[in-house]
Amino acid sequence: xxxxxxxxxxxxxxxxxxxxxxxxIQGKGxxxxxxxxxxxxYGHMVRSxxxxxxxxxxxxxxxxxxxxxxxxITGEDLAxxxxxxxxxxxxxxxMVLATGKVxxxxxxxxxxxxxxxxxxxxxxxxxxxxxxxxxxxxxxxxATEPDAPILREDREEKxxxxxxxxxxxxxxxxKDFQNAPVKASVHAISQRCHPAPLETCxxxxxxxxxxxxxTVYLTSQAPHAHRxxxxxxxxxxxxxxRVVSPDIGGGFGNKVPIYPGYVCAVVASLxxxxxxxxxxxxxxxxxxxxxxxxxxxxxxxxxxxDGKVKALRVKTLADHGAFNAAAQPTKFPAGLFSVCTGSYxxxxxxxxxxxxxxxxxxxxxAYRCSFRITEAAYLIExxxxxxxxxxxxxxxxxxxxxxxxPDQFPYKTPLGWTYxxxxxxxxxxxxxxxxxxxxxxxxxxxxxxxxxxxGIGISSFTEAVGAGPAHTFDIAGxxxxxxxxxxxxxxxxxxxxxxxxxxxxxxxTTYAQIVAQELGIPASDVIVEEGDxxxxxxxxxxxxxxxxxxxxxxxxxxxxxIRDKAKKIAAHLLECSEADLEWEIGKFFVKGAPSKSKxxxxxxxxxxxxxxxxxxxxxxxxxxYDPPNLTFPFGTYxxxxxxxxxxxEVKVRRFVAVDDCGNVINPMIVEGQIHGGLTEGLAIxxxxxxxxxxxxxVQGGTFMDYLIPTAVETPHWETGSTCxxxxxxxxxxxxxxxxxxxxxxxxxxxxxxxxxxxxGVKHIDMPITPWKVWNVLKEKGLVS
Ligand code: CDP
Numbered sequence: 001x002x003x004x005x006x007x008x009x010x011x012x013x014x015x016x017x018x019x020x021x022x023x024x025i026q027g028k029g030x031x032x033x034x035x036x037x038x039x040x041x042y043g044h045m046v047r048s049x050x051x052x053x054x055x056x057x058x059x060x061x062x063x064x065x066x067x068x069x070x071x072x073i074t075g076e077d078l079a080x081x082x083x084x085x086x087x088x089x090x091x092x093x094x095m096v097l098a099t100g101k102v103x104x105x106x107x108x109x110x111x112x113x114x115x116x117x118x119x120x121x122x123x124x125x126x127x128x129x130x131x132x133x134x135x136x137x138x139x140x141x142x143a144t145e146p147d148a149p150i151l152r153e154d155r156e157e158k159x160x161x162x163x164x165x166x167x168x169x170x171x172x173x174x175k176d177f178q179n180a181p182v183k184a185s186v187h188a189i190s191q192r193c194h195p196a197p198l199e200t201c202x203x204x205x206x207x208x209x210x211x212x213x214x215t216v217y218l219t220s221q222a223p224h225a226h227r228x229x230x231x232x233x234x235x236x237x238x239x240x241x242r243v244v245s246p247d248i249g250g251g252f253g254n255k256v257p258i259y260p261g262y263v264c265a266v267v268a269s270l271x272x273x274x275x276x277x278x279x280x281x282x283x284x285x286x287x288x289x290x291x292x293x294x295x296x297x298x299x300x301x302x303x304x305x306d307g308k309v310k311a312l313r314v315k316t317l318a319d320h321g322a323f324n325a326a327a328q329p330t331k332f333p334a335g336l337f338s339v340c341t342g343s344y345x346x347x348x349x350x351x352x353x354x355x356x357x358x359x360x361x362x363x364x365x366a367y368r369c370s371f372r373i374t375e376a377a378y379l380i381e382x383x384x385x386x387x388x389x390x391x392x393x394x395x396x397x398x399x400x401x402x403x404x405x406p407d408q409f410p411y412k413t414p415l416g417w418t419y420x421x422x423x424x425x426x427x428x429x430x431x432x433x434x435x436x437x438x439x440x441x442x443x444x445x446x447x448x449x450x451x452x453x454x455g456i457g458i459s460s461f462t463e464a465v466g467a468g469p470a471h472t473f474d475i476a477g478x479x480x481x482x483x484x485x486x487x488x489x490x491x492x493x494x495x496x497x498x499x500x501x502x503x504x505x506x507x508x509t510t511y512a513q514i515v516a517q518e519l520g521i522p523a524s525d526v527i528v529e530e531g532d533x534x535x536x537x538x539x540x541x542x543x544x545x546x547x548x549x550x551x552x553x554x555x556x557x558x559x560x561x562i563r564d565k566a567k568k569i570a571a572h573l574l575e576c577s578e579a580d581l582e583w584e585i586g587k588f589f590v591k592g593a594p595s596k597s598k599x600x601x602x603x604x605x606x607x608x609x610x611x612x613x614x615x616x617x618x619x620x621x622x623x624x625y626d627p628p629n630l631t632f633p634f635g636t637y638x639x640x641x642x643x644x645x646x647x648x649e650v651k652v653r654r655f656v657a658v659d660d661c662g663n664v665i666n667p668m669i670v671e672g673q674i675h676g677g678l679t680e681g682l683a684i685x686x687x688x689x690x691x692x693x694x695x696x697x698v699q700g701g702t703f704m705d706y707l708i709p710t711a712v713e714t715p716h717w718e719t720g721s722t723c724x725x726x727x728x729x730x731x732x733x734x735x736x737x738x739x740x741x742x743x744x745x746x747x748x749x750x751x752x753x754x755x756x757x758x759x760g761v762k763h764i765d766m767p768i769t770p771w772k773v774w775n776v777l778k779e780k781g782l783v784s
Contacts, residue, residue: 005517005520011585012517012666013666015667016513018506018508031249032199041070041115042116045110048107051138052696053131054134055098056131057129057130058109070115072112072113074109076099081267083263088324089476090325095107095260096264097110101134103152103359104322104360104361105287105359105361107361108261110129111278112124112127113268137149137358140294144160144356148160162357166351166353168349168351168414168416170350173348182391183301185298185301185383186299186379186383186762188299190295190374190379191293193688194285194286200285203216204216204275204278205275215241216230216241221251221541222475222540223531223532224499224538226258229476242532242534244534245531248504251542253367254290282702283702286690286700286701287361298315299380300314307393308402309346312346313350314350316334318334318354321361321364322361327365329474329475330477335366336373339462341415343461344380344403345408347414359692370467373463373738381750382750385458385750385754395750396428396437399458403425406426417464420630426722427635427636428458428658432636434656434718435654435656437456441456452642454641455753457639457641457751458750462634463742464632465632466549466735467546467550467630482499482546482625483498483499483551483622484511484625486515486620486621488619488620490609491601492600492601492602492605493521494515496512496526498539500530500550501531502542508527509666511528513665517731518555519600537622548665548734549734550625550627552665554624565615565619565621568615570598570603587599607619627729631662631729631734633661635739636658637656637678640652641755642755645782648773650752652748655715656718656719656720657717657718658719658720659719659721660723660724660734663731682709682744684766685749687713687769688707748768756780
């Protein structure tokens, strides 16, 4: 149980308004593009129009003659400094600027630097590049066929195959399938999509020749990791690099990798000795930076005749594009995809993934998910529905029958994860009740009699967030702990600095609430600062809903260290022994004599003015928190859809989301996170696809083709919660930011398939556009 603080203190559980919003709603945010430095110049990329072509020549003469142009950097120039290629976060390498050939449309070919951004863009048009087109590979299924063009000539392996990864017991799983009386399978594509954050990627690189210090203002979700990688790859001493991530307008995984534009801006600043700004356009962002998903998956479930699941077998083809630039922990080539047994008590299971190269933009980033969990949750929740339909069982009852039970936690999955806690039936029951499930099923029967199409889709997902235990998780070798530093000033106010970096999640508010809860210093008296590597303690950054499980925990631990010291000071002030003192939020008092007390503010003042002998002055602490396990939030989402037979349009009539992220710091922020993630899930289910034609021309490279949901398409979200605290987290919290993106796509798709199931429809791939649905209706003879 969390002790409730007063609203004035504003500790955990208070829905206090976000501190950061005051500057955002006044238009006073400070984003990378708001950084203007004296003498700053601008970079612009020349990009390839072809998906696969040999570079015959690059002529920069005309471009150089344009007044205002300062430099043009090509791959050949970078090669001289050994910088034409850079390592990706997943042990592959990636061209910074093309040498030899290009491997995807919009690949970076040259970097033009000019006095203003318009001249840079104009000069980029004048760079003459001669290409010789090569055969293009866009279909990952064809990547390993004998006649497929070999894309990566730089590799020793003359193949487009990147990796094979498997987990589980193949033989035992196969045996269970041989003996099983009931089997069902689904082939589902988690399509290539893009996080499309409101702010695109960019940087200002500022090398000061006098101090030899490089400051990079960067759209970075992981500033410290980026500093270390700049040092390792660029050979600049790490103490001479400062990475500053100011306000970030959404990241969703897109701002984890290092992009060629950053490297070129740094090289240009080192060369010219002036600050160089490079900001992507929207199309550059969609066409060339980290895409997400592109998983082509098959799941098979073996079950008893009475509907008890036995075994799960999963086979997946992962399209990584031209370079394997997945931002994933080292040990997991397919991320945490092996949580694909979901919320269900499977016996033997087996999961295998093969990664391949194609002529598409590189990436494989964790778009608002904990490294491929979105794909896994979508697959299992689809497969469970397919099997329930096969057995003619109600999908809610089928889930209930197969859930891991509360008394089975900590629960070891057959694919190796240990879930910390859960109560899946609790969340399901609440969601069923909120939506009025029984009545809806009755309504569906009546509607079908009238040939009206209505569907109900359920998703009871489990997430795995908080990477991670350092023994298992690292990014490019750096262990995945995270940090917090708290300094209490003499007047009892405080500043906190973290290794994480908010991109809109409200950290400036919620970390302050944790301090308020632990120390009794009002949240309004606590400033939270992230994103400056010169001041914040080292950390791995924010993605994969890891901030609360890691830096949130570190904040509580650092506060507790401060409390331990505060107790010594209080004993000195009250002239008693520490053993005689008790803590009540915000003050120590003498046991049995509550009027003899010292508030945290009085203690803070004494820490600088009246220190007991033998104790250091000051009141501050730092904590590097290495979580013992991931946290496992979960939930049940239920979606109700109506389908217009004339147009194939799907209308989401209702959507209930019941989430369980353990103890909640700020319920209003959590609700905001859920609303945003559900809206992104809706977009993926119904609207978004980064597609390519057979020549590798990207089809989703603008907001004309890659649709962003507006208030018009977005339904009213109904939220609820249950609370199953994490047993190992210092204040029982689990991460939550990604749950709605992870859990919702299956609920939408299950609802559409449910609406059409009586017509024999078993699956429709996302995005479920009206055109796709209309064609299904046509095929089934419902429209002429
Ligand atoms: O790493 P990221 O911030 O994206 O994800 P998170 O840890 O799930 O947190 C998202 C936001 O929700 C943060 O502001 C958290 O402090 C807040 N949150 C909360 O109030 N209670 C929880 N149990 C989990 C997150």
